[in-house]
Amino acid sequence: MEDNAIQVIYGEGKGKTSAAIGQSIRAVSAGRRVVFIRFLKGRNLDDYTCIERLEPDMKVFCFEKEDELYENLEPDRQEEEKQNMVNGFHFANKVVETGECDLLVLDEVLGLLDIGVLTIQDLYRLIERCGGDISLIMTGKYVPKELIQHIDIVSEIRQIKQLKS
Numbered sequence: 509m510e511d512n513a514i515q516v517i518y519g520e521g522k523g524k525t526s527a528a529i530g531q532s533i534r535a536v537s538a539g540r541r542v543v544f545i546r547f548l549k550g551r552n553l554d555d556y557t558c559i560e561r562l563e564p565d566m567k568v569f570c571f572e573k574e575d576e577l578y579e580n581l582e583p584d585r586q587e588e589e590k591q592n593m594v595n596g597f598h599f600a601n602k603v604v605e606t607g608e609c610d611l612l613v614l615d616e617v618l619g620l621l622d623i624g625v626l627t628i629q630d631l632y633r634l635i636e637r638c639g640g641d642i643s644l645i646m647t648g649k650y651v652p653k654e655l656i657q658h659i660d661i662v663s664e665i666r667q668i669k670q671l672k673s
Contacts, residue, residue, distance in 0.1 A: 515531075516647070516661070517663045518647065518649060518664060531611070532611060533562070536562050541565060541566075541609045543612050543613070544559070545569045545599065545612075545613065546570045547614065547616045547617050548619045571592045572596075593620060597625070600614055600617075600634065611642070612644050615647050619648045621648075622649075635659075
């Protein structure tokens with residue numbers, strides 16, 4: 509990963525989180541400190557147990573309280589989780605403000621725009637706070653066109669084929 513780059517990995521295909529994890533492992537291998545914050549996926553940590561072994565160089569956070577994916581929750585439980593995700597985004601800003609990491613990964617943060625938890629201005633402010641000192645990776649299904657001009661690297665993950673089981 510290029511030093512202090514702002515990057516988006518987006519698309520309908522599978523592999524966005526895996527790509528972000530791969531970049532995180534490369535950063536840790538290069539002696540960089542990584543903070544990885546997950547959104548919209550619930551507390552289920554099965555996919556993240558191996559990267560938690562990289563602590564203290566890589567710290568993984570999830571502010572959601574429910575085990576299920578956000579999209580599978582009842583509306584009242586979704587509302588509660590929205591506040592938890594806002595808290596996670598505030599934490600991300602605090603991490604940038606205090607310089608606690610060299611690479612900040614916000615997994616599925618772009619989805620927070622879709623559900624009205626964040627505005628594009630919230631992401632602009634975070635990008636500005638990184639200010640060339642901290643690399644940032646954001647993932648999600650969609651990236652707003654107006655955000656692309658503020659991003660150094662944009663990668664799209666597309667599914668070409670899926671084997672039938």
